Amino acid sequence: MRIKPPSKRLYHLIANLRKQSAQEDFVKIRKKFCDYMTSLNAIVLLPVCVDCYSYECHVFERPIEPPDILRYTWKGDLVWEVGLTEDEIRQIDEKNKSREDIELRCGKCGNLLEYGKDDFYVESEPLPEYFNISESTDRAPSKQLREEIIKLYGQKCYGCEKKLLKEDVTCDHIIARVHNGYTSPLNLQILCKNCNNKIKGDRKVKVVNVNLTFLFRSSPSDSYEGVIW
Numbered sequence: 001m002r003i004k005p006p007s008k009r010l011y012h013l014i015a016n017l018r019k020q021s022a023q024e025d026f027v028k029i030r031k032k033f034c035d036y037m038t039s040l041n042a043i044v045l046l047p048v049c050v051d052c053y054s055y056e057c058h059v060f061e062r063p064i065e066p067p068d069i070l071r072y073t074w075k076g077d078l079v080w081e082v083g084l085t086e087d088e089i090r091q092i093d094e095k096n097k098s099r100e101d102i103e104l105r106c107g108k109c110g111n112l113l114e115y116g117k118d119d120f121y122v123e124s125e126p127l128p129e130y131f132n133i134s135e136s137t138d139r140a141p142s143k144q145l146r147e148e149i150i151k152l153y154g155q156k157c158y159g160c161e162k163k164l165l166k167e168d169v170t171c172d173h174i175i176a177r178v179h180n181g182y183t184s185p186l187n188l189q190i191l192c193k194n195c196n197n198k199i200k201g202d203r204k205v206k207v208v209n210v211n212l213t214f215l216f217r218s219s220p221s222d223s224y225e226g227v228i229w
């Protein structure tokens with residue numbers, strides 16, 4: 001059977017939807033772990049089947065162990081692996097009992113992998129790349145991007161939590177542009193003028209790496225319902 005590819009318009013709609021929920025999830029996780037002086041460097045961990053794993057690119061690398069799916073595993077204080085909470089694991093066990101399969105799919109070809117049976121590798125990809133989120137070197141965010149950030153963070157200062165009038169909202173580069181920070185939805189936050197200019201300024205922020213475990217999600221188009229974060 002020939003399947004008609006989605007129209008261009010529909011394709012854009014789907015891509016934007018995915019992007020939107022990725023950004024929302026990113027801000028959710030940032031709110032949970034980071035203050036306004038911390039930048040979150042989110043890495044997506046993708047299960048990749050043996051066929052898709054490109055040996056040529058990884059000749060000098062060792063395959064990565066599948067990430068720990070239990071709770072948060074802290075590695076030093078700069079890498080967090082965000083896994084499943086015990087509650088979520090219990091829910092998965094329940095689902096398995098009722099034979100609703102939890103799918104583990106290759107992040108590249110989408111083929112089903114059987115956890116514990118099929119060999120697979122884990123590749124990492126920066127979140128903006130994975131979701132095709134733009135990172136521009138423009139000086140200031142566009143009006144539209146600014147509105148998006150206000151929507152994501154709310155109209156209050158992420159630093160002192162003061163509610164803000166529209167004219168007092170500033171859209172701050174978390175990693176300042178002088179330190180090569182991008183004008184990207186993932187590198188912008190809402191601050192009041194005082195927190196932005198007087199307190200933060202161009203001071204260097206702490207960068208925290210977080211690995212996002214995608215093991216139990218199928219391909220991103222239909223699985224972005226947030227079991228994991």
Ligand SMILES: [Zn+2]
Nearest residue numbers: 049052106109
């Ligand atoms: Zn594959």
Ligand SMILES: [Zn+2]
Nearest residue numbers: 157160192195
């Ligand atoms: Zn403030």
